[in-house]
Amino acid sequence: MTGTLLKVEGLETGYGDIQVVWRADLEVRQGAITALIGSNGAGKTTLLRALSGLLPLRNGAIFVSGRDLAGASPQQFVEHGVAHVPEGRRLITGLSVHDNLMLGAYRRKDGKQAIRADLERMYALFPRLAERRRQDATTMSGGEQQMCAIARGLMAAPGLLLIDELSLGLAPAIVDQLVTTLERVRADGTSILLVEQDVGIALELADFVYVMDQGRTVRNGPADEIAADPSIIAAYMGT
């Protein structure tokens, strides 16, 4: 439960000439679930894209387990144990659940046996996926697709799972189920950085919370502390 898995310092990034993230500083501790909240357009997705090598940095540093990964490619981030479950799930059309999960293991070098064992572990974690392993992944319900996207991320055997918008568009019952599953995933040794527009869920699941506003990480603190802050509740809980 100790040690820093991910450390981001003064990160700036954007799209071409458009700068979106102006200053992000954050830390994900080993074994923790860390949430990143903020209003629409704050730059959360953009930050996560930079944290998996999809966007180049303008400035700043990214350390994964102490290793400097600024400027690394998406493949290198995956190889260093960072898996990204993207906003909108982005499952591959035309491929079955099984094939999508196998793609999650694309960069693994620990052999067929280990991959097969993890595949069975995913089917145990998400029994719904086991029933549908031959089905085209994008023809499943939203909740099932989110399960598949999370399982696909886990198939990389990551130390850190980045999840962008866990609950978006899903029924509360499914979200509860996913929350329980993620707690198990964390207990099994994978740390999580969660971007979540539903602040209630973020505060329930996370140990530590960062607040992002207009491209900057403006606040952070333990989840119970943030949950007790009236200004946060006023700004992000719509009450």
Place this chain on the structure above:
Amino acid sequence: MLWLQVLVNGLAVGGLYACIAVGFSLVWGVLNIINILHGSLIVLGGYLAFFAHQYWGINPFLFAPLAGAVMFAGGVALQYCVINHVMARPFLITLLLTFGLNLFLDNSMLALFSADYRKVLLNPAPGVFDLGSIVVPADRIYATLVGLVLISALALLLRFTQFGRAIIAVRMDRDAAALLGVNVRWTYAVAFGLGVFMAGSAGALLSAIFPISPVASAGYLSKAFVICVIGGLGSIPGAVIGGFALGVIESFGALLLGPEHALTLAFVLLIALLAVRPSGLLGRQGFA
């Protein structure tokens, strides 16, 4: 009996025609490039087989995968070093680039090998399978069989290997594929290389059946194009159906309109088909 013979003649080249088209279809489906170079690559494969036969006496039907393998390496390098730089550009730019590469390769082959038509003359000649009332030319059957074996191997590769899944992922969603750790540029290069492999193999297979010359490249490109559109773009079964369909259409076209108009009938039927089924017989998104 004449009609049956004509039908069999057409079917006999079906697998060869599928082989001509499947690489073109793969590159179009996965990289979204209409590869104008494809016809010249077929001719190049034909020359490789011609010289392999002339100098080492290697049978072109057996040489086909080897011709494909040699050209595969060149295809990967060409895509990675040249075509990759315009992948993100509009469709017309990639079309123009492959058109330029086509001119370059055709003219290089003209300079090296002249425009003379060449053909592998097998000794002993393959002859025919005599089925009583009809005969089946053996060389076409060999080409079709080897062609279908290579196409099946490609289909298995795409369907059951990690690399095949990556090709489909890159086709469907580049960013999602990158997040899974797929090297997008390299995957494009190898997919293009596979297209070149099939073109080179097809060229070797046809070198003992059809004449080889740089000036024939446009004809092979047209065949590939027609087959893909008939069968439907972006599917291997589509290329196979289209290959057999074009074989039969050409065979009847030659009978009804004369050999020089064989492809004309195919184009006429193609336009009619497009009016009814714009996506071709088996067309769909992506490639599998």
